[in-house]
Amino acid sequence: MTAAGTWTVASVADAARVRTAVAGLAADAGAPLLDRTRFVAGLTARLRHCLDQGGTWRAVVRRGRTADGGGYLQVTVRPARSGADGTPPWRRSLPVPEPDRPLTALDDGARAEALSATGDDTARILAELADAEALVRFHREELHQTNQGVLALHAELDAAALAQRELLRAERASRSEAENARRLLTFLADASAAVTASLNPEDVLRQLPELLVPRYAHRIDVWLFDDDTAPVRDGRPAAAVVAARSGRPQHAAAHAGGLPGVDDQPPSALAPGRALLCIPLVGRRTLGVLTLTAPGPRFHPDETVMLVEVAHRAATALENARLYAHHRDTAETLQRAQLTELPAAPGLLLAARYLPATRGLNIGGDWYDVFPQPDGSLLAVVGDVTGHGLRAAVMMGRLRTALRAYAVDGEGPAQLLTRLHRLLHHQQPDLYATAVIARFRPGDPRVHWASAGHPPAVVRTPDGAVRTLDTKPGVMLGVPVPYEYRDHTVHLAPGSTLVLYTDGLVERRAQGVDAGTRLLTGALGVLSTAELEQDLDAAAESLLKQTLHDSERDDDVCLLLCHTAAVPAKARPRP
Structure with missing residues (x-):
C-alpha cells in the first residue's frame, strides 16, 4: 500500500x-x-x-x-x-x-478543476437519477398494471372455483336424487312383486306392514269398507274419512306438508303429535283407505309419491285377489256339483278321487262318473276337457249330462264316444276333450271299453301283475274330422282292479308321461288284493301319495278304481 x-x-x-x-x-x-x-x-x-x-x-x-x-x-x-x-x-x-x-x-488550479468536475459529476448523477426515476415510474406503472391483472385473474379464479363448487354441489345433489329415485323405484318394484305374488287377500294385506314399517311408516292401518270383522279401536281419522269420500290422498299435520298430489288437513285428534297420510285404495272402485303414521317429523315428498303408487298397486292386487277368490269359489262349487256319489254295484268296489290343480283357479275340465244303464250294466267314465277355468268346467258338465242322456238308449262305450265327438265338434269347435268309458255287466268278467285320446287304463290282476291297456286310442273328442270309435274287451277275473285316470296323475313337466305311468304301475303292484278289498279308499289315497309325492300340480287329477270282488259289496263313495 x-x-x-x-x-x-x-x-x-x-x-x-x-x-x-x-x-x-x-x-x-x-x-x-x-x-x-x-x-x-x-x-x-x-x-x-x-x-x-x-x-x-x-x-x-x-x-x-x-x-x-x-x-x-x-x-x-x-x-x-x-x-x-x-x-x-x-x-x-x-x-x-x-x-x-x-x-x-x-495544486490550486487542479483543485478548482476538481471542484468543477464534482459539480459535473453531481449533474451527471442527477441526470442518471432522473432516468432512474423515470424507469422506476415506468416499472411502478407496469407493476401496478400487473397487480391489477393479477387481481383480476384472482377474481376470475375465485369465480371459477365458486362455479366449480356449485357444479360439484349440484352434481352431488343430482347424484343423490338419482340414487334416491333408484332406491324408491327398486322398492316399488319389490313391493309390487310382493303384493301381487299371492291371490289370497289376507296375504296381500299382511304384506303391507312388512314392507312399509318402520322405514316408511311408524305404523299403518287398513280400513276396508266391506270388512265388518276388523276391530276399530280408536275410530277413524278425519283425514281418512275425507280420503274415502274424495278419492284423493290426504295429509293431516300441524303444518302443511306440500306433498305432490296430496291435500292438507288439520292435525288428527287421534294422533296430534304425528303426521298422517291417508291414501284411498282405489281399483275399479274405492275399496278402503290406507293410513300411515309418519316415521319421523314429516313425510318426504318423493317417498309420498312412491307410497301412493304402492297403495294403488296394493288395491289392484287386493281387488284381483278378491275377484279370483270369488271365481275360485264359484268354480269349485260347480266342479264339486258335477262329482256325484258312487253307486253301489254287486261284485264291484268303487273308489274315486279328484284333486284340483294347486295353481290357477283350482278348476278344470276333469271329471269322473259311474251310473247304471237300463239293462243293469254299469258305466264308469273318466274324462278331461282341455283348458282350465269356468269354460272348461261348463263344457265338462255338458258332456257329462249328454253322456248320461245318450246312455239311456243302452249304447256301448264306442257308440257313446262317437255321439259325444259329434256333439262337442258342433257346440264348441275350438274345444277338445279326452275320455275313457268302461262297461261292467253283473256276473260277466269281460269289460267292454273305448277311449278317445285318453291315457291308457291300467289293470292289476289278482296275482299282482300290472299291465296297461295300450290299445291305440281313438282321436280326441271334438277334433274336426269324422270318426267312429271302436269297443275293446278286457277280461277281469274276481280280485282284479281297473284304474282309470286323467293325465294330471302321470304327466310330469320335465319327464313326460312315461315316468309318471311307471310310478303308478309300481305303486299299484305293491298293493295286495286284501288291501284293495278291505279299504279301496285307502288304496286310492296310497296311489295318489306315491304317484304325486305331494308336489305342486299344474293340472287337475282324477282317479277312479274299479275292483271286481268275489262277492257283492257296497261301494265306498268318497269323492
Missing part, C-alpha cells in the same frame, strides 16, 4: 480541500462515477462530523492492490494527536480498476 496524500483538517476550508482532492484521486484511478460519488459523500459526512467535534484531524489517502489483482483507494480520518481522546480512526475503501495509474498533483 502506498500513500497518495495526507491532509490536516481543522476548518471548513481544509475539509473542502480534502474532499476535492479525494474526488480527483478517485477520478484519476478510474472509479465508477456512482461509486466514487458515494465514496466522496461518505467522506464529506465524516469530515463534517469531525468539524462538529472540534480539534485537528488528519486525513490520509492510500492506494493498494487486492489479492485478485484489483486495486483500491483507502481514506483514513483520525485525530491529529494519536490517542488524544480514544476515538478510533474512520476508514473507507473504494475499489478502482486502475490501481497503478499515476495520480495528478493537486
Whole structure:
C-alpha cells in the first residue's frame, strides 16, 4: 500500500480541500462515477462530523492492490494527536480498476478543476437519477398494471372455483336424487312383486306392514269398507274419512306438508303429535283407505309419491285377489256339483278321487262318473276337457249330462264316444276333450271299453301283475274330422282292479308321461288284493301319495278304481 496524500483538517476550508482532492484521486484511478460519488459523500459526512467535534484531524489517502489483482483507494480520518481522546480512526475503501495509474498533483488550479468536475459529476448523477426515476415510474406503472391483472385473474379464479363448487354441489345433489329415485323405484318394484305374488287377500294385506314399517311408516292401518270383522279401536281419522269420500290422498299435520298430489288437513285428534297420510285404495272402485303414521317429523315428498303408487298397486292386487277368490269359489262349487256319489254295484268296489290343480283357479275340465244303464250294466267314465277355468268346467258338465242322456238308449262305450265327438265338434269347435268309458255287466268278467285320446287304463290282476291297456286310442273328442270309435274287451277275473285316470296323475313337466305311468304301475303292484278289498279308499289315497309325492300340480287329477270282488259289496263313495 502506498500513500497518495495526507491532509490536516481543522476548518471548513481544509475539509473542502480534502474532499476535492479525494474526488480527483478517485477520478484519476478510474472509479465508477456512482461509486466514487458515494465514496466522496461518505467522506464529506465524516469530515463534517469531525468539524462538529472540534480539534485537528488528519486525513490520509492510500492506494493498494487486492489479492485478485484489483486495486483500491483507502481514506483514513483520525485525530491529529494519536490517542488524544480514544476515538478510533474512520476508514473507507473504494475499489478502482486502475490501481497503478499515476495520480495528478493537486495544486490550486487542479483543485478548482476538481471542484468543477464534482459539480459535473453531481449533474451527471442527477441526470442518471432522473432516468432512474423515470424507469422506476415506468416499472411502478407496469407493476401496478400487473397487480391489477393479477387481481383480476384472482377474481376470475375465485369465480371459477365458486362455479366449480356449485357444479360439484349440484352434481352431488343430482347424484343423490338419482340414487334416491333408484332406491324408491327398486322398492316399488319389490313391493309390487310382493303384493301381487299371492291371490289370497289376507296375504296381500299382511304384506303391507312388512314392507312399509318402520322405514316408511311408524305404523299403518287398513280400513276396508266391506270388512265388518276388523276391530276399530280408536275410530277413524278425519283425514281418512275425507280420503274415502274424495278419492284423493290426504295429509293431516300441524303444518302443511306440500306433498305432490296430496291435500292438507288439520292435525288428527287421534294422533296430534304425528303426521298422517291417508291414501284411498282405489281399483275399479274405492275399496278402503290406507293410513300411515309418519316415521319421523314429516313425510318426504318423493317417498309420498312412491307410497301412493304402492297403495294403488296394493288395491289392484287386493281387488284381483278378491275377484279370483270369488271365481275360485264359484268354480269349485260347480266342479264339486258335477262329482256325484258312487253307486253301489254287486261284485264291484268303487273308489274315486279328484284333486284340483294347486295353481290357477283350482278348476278344470276333469271329471269322473259311474251310473247304471237300463239293462243293469254299469258305466264308469273318466274324462278331461282341455283348458282350465269356468269354460272348461261348463263344457265338462255338458258332456257329462249328454253322456248320461245318450246312455239311456243302452249304447256301448264306442257308440257313446262317437255321439259325444259329434256333439262337442258342433257346440264348441275350438274345444277338445279326452275320455275313457268302461262297461261292467253283473256276473260277466269281460269289460267292454273305448277311449278317445285318453291315457291308457291300467289293470292289476289278482296275482299282482300290472299291465296297461295300450290299445291305440281313438282321436280326441271334438277334433274336426269324422270318426267312429271302436269297443275293446278286457277280461277281469274276481280280485282284479281297473284304474282309470286323467293325465294330471302321470304327466310330469320335465319327464313326460312315461315316468309318471311307471310310478303308478309300481305303486299299484305293491298293493295286495286284501288291501284293495278291505279299504279301496285307502288304496286310492296310497296311489295318489306315491304317484304325486305331494308336489305342486299344474293340472287337475282324477282317479277312479274299479275292483271286481268275489262277492257283492257296497261301494265306498268318497269323492
